[in-house]
Amino acid sequence: MARTTPHARPRSARARGITTFRRERWLYIAFLMPLVALLVLLTLYPIGQSIYTSFTNLNLARPNAPQLFVGLANYRTMFESDIFWVTLRNTLVMVFGAVTVQLVLGFVLALLLDRELPGIGVVRTLLLLPLMVTPVIGALVWSLMLNPSTGVVNYLLTLVGWSNPPVWLGSGNLAMMSIILVDAWQWTPFVMLLLLAGLQGIPVEFYEAAELDGASFLQRVRHIILPMLRPLIGVVLLLRVMDAFKIFDKIYILTAGGPGSATETVAFHAYRQGFGFFRMGYASAISMVLLVVVLIVSIVLIQRTQSEGAHA
Amino acid sequence: MRSRRKRVQRVLIWAAIAIVLVLFTFPIYWLFGMSLKQNVQITAWPPQFVFKPTLENFDYVLFSSGTPYLRYLRNSLIVALATTAVTIGAGALGAYSLSRFRFRGRTLFMFWVLTARILPPVAIGIPLYLIIRNLGWLDTYVAVVMAHSAFILPMGVWIMTSFFDTIPADIEQAAKVDGASPFQAFVYIVLPVASPGIGAAAILAFIFSWNEFFYSLVLTGSTTRTMTVALAGFQGALQLEWGYMSAAAAITVLPLFAFVFLTQRLLVSGLTGGALK
Numbered sequence: 001m002a003r004t005t006p007h008a009r010p011r012s013a014r015a016r017g018i019t020t021f022r023r024e025r026w027l028y029i030a031f032l033m034p035l036v037a038l039l040v041l042l043t044l045y046p047i048g049q050s051i052y053t054s055f056t057n058l059n060l061a062r063p064n065a066p067q068l069f070v071g072l073a074n075y076r077t078m079f080e081s082d083i084f085w086v087t088l089r090n091t092l093v094m095v096f097g098a099v100t101v102q103l104v105l106g107f108v109l110a111l112l113l114d115r116e117l118p119g120i121g122v123v124r125t126l127l128l129l130p131l132m133v134t135p136v137i138g139a140l141v142w143s144l145m146l147n148p149s150t151g152v153v154n155y156l157l158t159l160v161g162w163s164n165p166p167v168w169l170g171s172g173n174l175a176m177m178s179i180i181l182v183d184a185w186q187w188t189p190f191v192m193l194l195l196l197a198g199l200q201g202i203p204v205e206f207y208e209a210a211e212l213d214g215a216s217f218l219q220r221v222r223h224i225i226l227p228m229l230r231p232l233i234g235v236v237l238l239l240r241v242m243d244a245f246k247i248f249d250k251i252y253i254l255t256a257g258g259p260g261s262a263t264e265t266v267a268f269h270a271y272r273q274g275f276g277f278f279r280m281g282y283a284s285a286i287s288m289v290l291l292v293v294v295l296i297v298s299i300v301l302i303q304r305t306q307s308e309g310a311h312a
Numbered sequence: 313m314r315s316r317r318k319r320v321q322r323v324l325i326w327a328a329i330a331i332v333l334v335l336f337t338f339p340i341y342w343l344f345g346m347s348l349k350q351n352v353q354i355t356a357w358p359p360q361f362v363f364k365p366t367l368e369n370f371d372y373v374l375f376s377s378g379t380p381y382l383r384y385l386r387n388s389l390i391v392a393l394a395t396t397a398v399t400i401g402a403g404a405l406g407a408y409s410l411s412r413f414r415f416r417g418r419t420l421f422m423f424w425v426l427t428a429r430i431l432p433p434v435a436i437g438i439p440l441y442l443i444i445r446n447l448g449w450l451d452t453y454v455a456v457v458m459a460h461s462a463f464i465l466p467m468g469v470w471i472m473t474s475f476f477d478t479i480p481a482d483i484e485q486a487a488k489v490d491g492a493s494p495f496q497a498f499v500y501i502v503l504p505v506a507s508p509g510i511g512a513a514a515i516l517a518f519i520f521s522w523n524e525f526f527y528s529l530v531l532t533g534s535t536t537r538t539m540t541v542a543l544a545g546f547q548g549a550l551q552l553e554w555g556y557m558s559a560a561a562a563i564t565v566l567p568l569f570a571f572v573f574l575t576q577r578l579l580v581s582g583l584t585g586g587a588l589k
Contacts, residue, residue: 295430
C-alpha cells in the first residue's frame, strides 16, 4: 500500500505546508460527514445486518415462517457440505489462473509496445477497448463465439487443421479455462497499461549502461526491468486479485456455474442459495466467509506490497 | 548486415503487434458485425466474415414502436448519472478533507475506504436486498443507485484523494492570506485545479455503474431494469433475437468507446491514478 496510498508518503503534513486552523477544521469535518454517513449506510450497516442474518434461518420461500436464531447451524452446514469446499477451490483456481495469465501476458505486451514506432499510439488505444466493453456483453459475445456448433472460434480452429475442436464450455477444466481466458481478454490491457507506464519511467541511462556491458535482452529484463518494476507489479497484482474475486457476470453468462459445479465460485454459490433457493440465512453465512477470505488475502498482499515498496 | 537484421526484427515486431491486436479486438469486431447482420447471417455456417450490412436491427432497437430497449437505456443512464452525482458530490468533499486534514484514525479510515472497494458484491448485495425489500424499495432507482455507490464511491474517493494530494496546500494558504474563507478557497482555488482529477473520477464512476450487473440483477424489476440485466436475459434466448441483442449491445458499448477516444488521457489517469501515485 505504501506506494499507492497518499497517507503513507514519507512527507509529513507539515512539510507539505499544511497547518490546520480551527476554522478549517470544521470545514474538513463537515466535508467528511456525507462520505462517512454513506459508507456507514452502504457498507458497515449491511455487513452488520448480514452477520446477524447468517445466524438465523431466514428463508424467503417460507414468508410466514418466523425468522429464528439458529446459532452456528448455517456455518456448520456449510463447512460440512462438499459443495462449499468445491466452490472455494474453484474460486482460488479462478483467481490464481486469471491473475497469472493477465500478469504474464500483460508484461509481455508492455515489453512489446514499449518502443517508439509510427502508429504505436493507435495500437495502444485500440488495445484499451476490451477494458471498456461491458463485462456482460463481452461474455455474451464470447459465449456465441465459443458455441461448439455455430461459433466462429471452432470454425477458425478447423480451418487451421484442428479437425475436432473442443466443446469449450461443456467440460469442467475447459469451462474454467474459458472463463479465465475471457477475463484475461478483458483485463490484460489494464495490466499492460500500468506496466507500460512503469517501463517508460525507467531512466534511459540504465539501458545505456546495460548496452555498454553487452547485456542481452533477457538479461536486461531480468536484471534491470523486473527489479525496477517490482513494487509496481506488487500493486498491479493486488488490484487484479481483488477484482478477480469479484468475477460474477462472466460465470453467470458463460456457464452459470456449470457444467455440474465446475465453475461455481463461492460468490456464485451464495448467490444461488440466496436468490435461487431463497435461503438468505445460509447465503449470508457463505458470503461472510467469502468476505473473510477476501480480506485476509488482501491484507496479506497489501502488507507484502508495503514491505517491498520500502525495500525498493 | 546490421541494418538488414534490424529490418527483420522490425517486421517481426510488427507481426507480433498485429497478431495481438487481432486477438484482442476480434470479439469487438464480431459484436459490431453481428449487429449489422440479419439473423440468418448470424447463425450461418460457415460464419460470414464479409457480408452486406443492414441497419434493420438498429432500426428495430431504436425506433420500432414496441421496443423495450429505449427504456433499458434510459434506466441505465439514470442510474449511472445519479451514481456519478453521489460519487462526486460526497466523494470530492471527502477526498479533499482526507487529503488535507490529519486526524487520529485517518489511516484506519483510508483502509476502510479501500476495503469498501474490495468487498465481494454478494456480501453487500444480500443484506442490501433484504433491507431494501423491507423498505418496499425494490425496483426503484434509489435502491440501485445506493448499491452502485457502495463500491463506486470508495473508488472515486481513492482516485480523487490522490489527485488532491498532488495540489500543494500553498495555493489555498495564499488565498486565505488574501482574505478568502476556507470554503471559498476550496471552491474558487482548489476545485478548478482539481477538475481533471474530478473529471477522471466522474468518467470512471459513470462507466462502472453503466457496466454493473450483479446489484442491478437483484435489485431492479420491470420498471427499472437496466441494459446489462436485459441483455443477460438473452442467454439461451431464441436465435431470432440475436440481431436485436447485438445491436442493443453495440449501442451500450459505443459511448464507452467514445470515452476511450475522446478522453483517453483522463481515463488512463483515473484508472492508474490510485495505483501509480
